[in-house]
Amino acid sequence: MRDLAESMSDLNTTAEPVMSAHGLSYGTGRETHLGPLDLAIRAGRSTVIMGANGAGKSVLIRLLHGLLTPTRGQILWHGAALKAGARKRQAMVFQRPVLLRRSVLGNLRFALRVRGVRKGDRVAREQAALDAAKLSHAKDRPARRLSIGEQQRLAVARALSTSPEVLFLDEPTASLDPASTLAIEAQIAEAKAAGVTIVLVTHDAGQARRVGDDVIFLDAGRVAEQGRASDVLTAPQSPEAQAWLSGDLRLAASGTTGL
Amino acid sequence: MLRLVLSSLVLSACMAVSAHAEDRFIILQSTTSTQNSGLFDHLLPKFQDATGIAVRVVAVGTGQAIRNAANGDGDVLLVHAKSAEERFVAEGHGIARHNVMYNDFVIVGPPDDPAGGTAVNDATLAFEKIAEARVPFVSRGDDSGTHKAELRLWQAAGIDAVSASGTWYRETGSGMGATLNIGIGMGAYVMTDRATWIAFGNKGDHRILLEGDARLFNQYGIIAVNPARHPSVKAGDAQAFVDWILSSEGQAGIAAYTVDGQQLFFPNAE
Amino acid sequence: MSTFWGSLAEAASLILAWDPALVEIIGLSLRVTLTAVVFGCLIGLPLGAVAGAFRFPGRPVLIVALNALMGLPPVVIGLLVYLSLSSSGPLGPLQLLYTPTAMIIAQTVLVTPIIAALTRQVVEDLHGEYAEQFASLGVGRVDRMTALLWDARYSLLTVVLAGFGRAVAEVGAVIIVGGNINHVTRVMTTAIALETSKGNLELALALGMVLLVLAFAVNAAVMALRASAVRAAYA
Numbered sequence: 001m002r003d004l005a006e007s008m009s010d011l012n013t014t015a016e017p018v019m020s021a022h023g024l025s026y027g028t029g030r031e032t033h034l035g036p037l038d039l040a041i042r043a044g045r046s047t048v049i050m051g052a053n054g055a056g057k058s059v060l061i062r063l064l065h066g067l068l069t070p071t072r073g074q075i076l077w078h079g080a081a082l083k084a085g086a087r088k089r090q091a092m093v094f095q096r097p098v099l100l101r102r103s104v105l106g107n108l109r110f111a112l113r114v115r116g117v118r119k120g121d122r123v124a125r126e127q128a129a130l131d132a133a134k135l136s137h138a139k140d141r142p143a144r145r146l147s148i149g150e151q152q153r154l155a156v157a158r159a160l161s162t163s164p165e166v167l168f169l170d171e172p173t174a175s176l177d178p179a180s181t182l183a184i185e186a187q188i189a190e191a192k193a194a195g196v197t198i199v200l201v202t203h204d205a206g207q208a209r210r211v212g213d214d215v216i217f218l219d220a221g222r223v224a225e226q227g228r229a230s231d232v233l234t235a236p237q238s239p240e241a242q243a244w245l246s247g248d249l250r251l252a253a254s255g256t257t258g259l
Numbered sequence: 260m261l262r263l264v265l266s267s268l269v270l271s272a273c274m275a276v277s278a279h280a281e282d283r284f285i286i287l288q289s290t291t292s293t294q295n296s297g298l299f300d301h302l303l304p305k306f307q308d309a310t311g312i313a314v315r316v317v318a319v320g321t322g323q324a325i326r327n328a329a330n331g332d333g334d335v336l337l338v339h340a341k342s343a344e345e346r347f348v349a350e351g352h353g354i355a356r357h358n359v360m361y362n363d364f365v366i367v368g369p370p371d372d373p374a375g376g377t378a379v380n381d382a383t384l385a386f387e388k389i390a391e392a393r394v395p396f397v398s399r400g401d402d403s404g405t406h407k408a409e410l411r412l413w414q415a416a417g418i419d420a421v422s423a424s425g426t427w428y429r430e431t432g433s434g435m436g437a438t439l440n441i442g443i444g445m446g447a448y449v450m451t452d453r454a455t456w457i458a459f460g461n462k463g464d465h466r467i468l469l470e471g472d473a474r475l476f477n478q479y480g481i482i483a484v485n486p487a488r489h490p491s492v493k494a495g496d497a498q499a500f501v502d503w504i505l506s507s508e509g510q511a512g513i514a515a516y517t518v519d520g521q522q523l524f525f526p527n528a529e
Numbered sequence: 530m531s532t533f534w535g536s537l538a539e540a541a542s543l544i545l546a547w548d549p550a551l552v553e554i555i556g557l558s559l560r561v562t563l564t565a566v567v568f569g570c571l572i573g574l575p576l577g578a579v580a581g582a583f584r585f586p587g588r589p590v591l592i593v594a595l596n597a598l599m600g601l602p603p604v605v606i607g608l609l610v611y612l613s614l615s616s617s618g619p620l621g622p623l624q625l626l627y628t629p630t631a632m633i634i635a636q637t638v639l640v641t642p643i644i645a646a647l648t649r650q651v652v653e654d655l656h657g658e659y660a661e662q663f664a665s666l667g668v669g670r671v672d673r674m675t676a677l678l679w680d681a682r683y684s685l686l687t688v689v690l691a692g693f694g695r696a697v698a699e700v701g702a703v704i705i706v707g708g709n710i711n712h713v714t715r716v717m718t719t720a721i722a723l724e725t726s727k728g729n730l731e732l733a734l735a736l737g738m739v740l741l742v743l744a745f746a747v748n749a750a751v752m753a754l755r756a757s758a759v760r761a762a763y764a
Contacts, residue, residue, distance in 0.1 A: 062661075065665060066664075067661055067664055067665065087664075087665065087667055088667050090665075091665065091666075092661075092662075092665040094661065094662065098658065098659060098661070098662035100659075100676060100679075100680050101679075101680045101682075102679070102680075110676065111666055113672075114666050114667060114668050114669070114672055115666065115667065162666075
């Protein structure tokens with residue numbers, strides 16, 4: 001297991017973490033589902049959280065976004081204790097797109113209005129989001145009638161329309177076909193190019209390779225390994241990561257398990 | 260389309276609230292039997308023509324009518340339960356009680372007359388036979404004028420019918436119409452006022468088996484509700500109605516009302 | 530059984546003849562019940578939405594109370610409203626007894642718990658779907674309520690129709706506070722009760738059938754409205 005300091009020096013960078021967790025732990029009743037763990041999310045980069053089902057990925061991302069409260073430990077946002085207001089500088093996309101029963105445009109408008117974007121600015125952002133999601137032609141259609149790939153594109157565009165610093169995504173393409181998956185990844189790449197920090201939960205190592213800069217590998221609620229994506233995915237050091245990655249169908253097929 | 264529906268809904272709501280805003284009206288608390296006989300439909304328009312005052316009838320059970328009037332929720336009370344009426348006035352709810360009209364009660368029953376020999380003029384005798392034969396008898400059991408008259412007859416016959424309630428003596432706790440429906444459905448005897456019976460639409464095979472006994476006399480009384488006790492009462496118009504119904508015009512109107520050629524009510528104001 | 534066919538024929542002839550007395554009674558039934566449903570929605574929809582979307586102390590008690598009040602007998606409501614509006618009662622000075630307004634009040638009391646309780650369930654189920662996304666976006670309390678109500682609009686339509694059905698079919702409340710006064714407070718159900726008490730069973734049943742046709746018509750109209758709205762959303 002590598003600790004935080006080692007990982008940081010390995011990455012050989014002076015980038016300040018936009019978020020970090022210290023001694024983070026989450027449990028209900030007698031059980032501890034997650035932690036204690038330490039991690040850092042660096043600004044402008046894409047951090048991928050990986051691990052087997054039940055490893056705690058969904059819990060971790062929800063703790064970071066403030067949807068769950070840690071039972072122990074601390075989360076820092078720009079070096080200060082995480083407060084409710086931080087969520088306004090963040091956005092999240094879930095595995096299944098959560099859209100209201102109204103038009104595509106209506107969904108965008110709702111999010112922008114809730115975030116307090118003024119009317120003049122709103123129209124411009126709505127159009128930008130529609131273009132980014134390639135859904136301008138469908139703006140008046142009921143959002144729920146889109147294909148699931150289109151719905152998720154809308155969900156990502158909606159999240160980005162509010163100009164977040166950090167975009168969280170919890171297995172956004174798990175239910176999508178390859179074409180839709182690539183479309184979502186393109187949206188993510190565009191966002192990153194514009195300076196948005198990405199935190200992505202995935203169980204797809206190929207996606208992690210395509211999208212990720214840094215990887216945090218979870219196993220049974222603890223950090224088994226973290227570091228550069230290129231390192232962790234091609235040459236995993238921890239037995240847990242090695243075991244999991246060797247079982248990944250795509251990597252096995254391309255013969256790059258590096259064992 | 261949605262706006263059209265919504266605006267018509269709002270319009271209806273406004274109309275509902277202001278519907279039937281008549282200029283002058285009084286509320287008459289009376290009984291369902293009097294209402295169902297059709298007397299009011301015949302009589303009240305005459306009063307309205309003469310005075311311009313509309314009479315709105317709330318027709319409920321006798322007990323309820325008296326209670327409503329005692330709450331001040333009526334301007335005039337017209338029922339057929341003399342002792343209750345007198346108590347009403349004694350307690351200060353009414354100005355004075357006046358006789359208005361009378362009719363009579365009859366006993367109706369299945370054509371084969373299972374109790375035997377009820378086609379007589381003696382009510383107590385008939386009741387004795389019914390109790391002896393334990394033939395079903397359906398009572399209103401609701402403390403109404405009719406019910407009280409019926410109980411007086413059982414008392415006169417020396418029979419405690421109420422203790423047999425649930426066996427041959429059935430108490431419906433309902434109005435005259437509902438009680439008749441039930442009694443006819445059961446092939447039972449029922450005591451009813453003649454007016455209701457003549458106007459009743461569901462007689463089946465039942466017919467009048469007993470009539471004419473003096474004890475079957477049914478007196479109606481009218482009382483104006485006391486404005487000193489219930490300030491919201493329309494005292495002037497209420498008195499106008501009482502005066503009119505006791506006048507020769509009102510009394511003639513009552514006598515003129517017939518169903519199937521039969522006079523249902525007999526005016527007897529002093 | 531002959532009563533049944535006789536009534537069916539009589540119902541048909543009443544409707545076709547557009548009997549003015551019948552039209553008046555139907556008109557009043559609709560006005561009283563529709564108005565009560567509107568007020569019931571104005572109170573019940575937000576109440577149900579709050580109970581469905583938010584957690585607050587006493588919430589379980591509120592939910593149990595709303596559910597229980599759905600079973601409040603109309604005649605009991607009629608009594609309570611009568612005692613309140615009576616000349617000897619607290620609201621006596623308003624002199625509302627034996628008017629259509631009193632009937633609207635009674636039916637609003639009847640219908641509001643039904644609308645609130647069912648709305649609560651619908652909104653609570655929906656809220657489960659949206660809770661995390663709403664928290665992520667930072668949706669405020671009022672926005673959450675209105676967004677859920679609008680989102681649930683098709684289910685809520687059925688809830689409102691349930692309230693309508695309950696109110697248009699009841700007689701216990703309106704007969705006590707309205708008095709079944711001819712041309713003033715006589716509605717379909719009280720007219721049916723009256724004809725039954727007169728022994729005019731065929732007419733009573735015929736009126737009952739007309740009431741059923743009325744209920745069908747209202748429900749069909751609402752469904753047609755919904756279908757056209759859905760079609761418009763597709764265009």
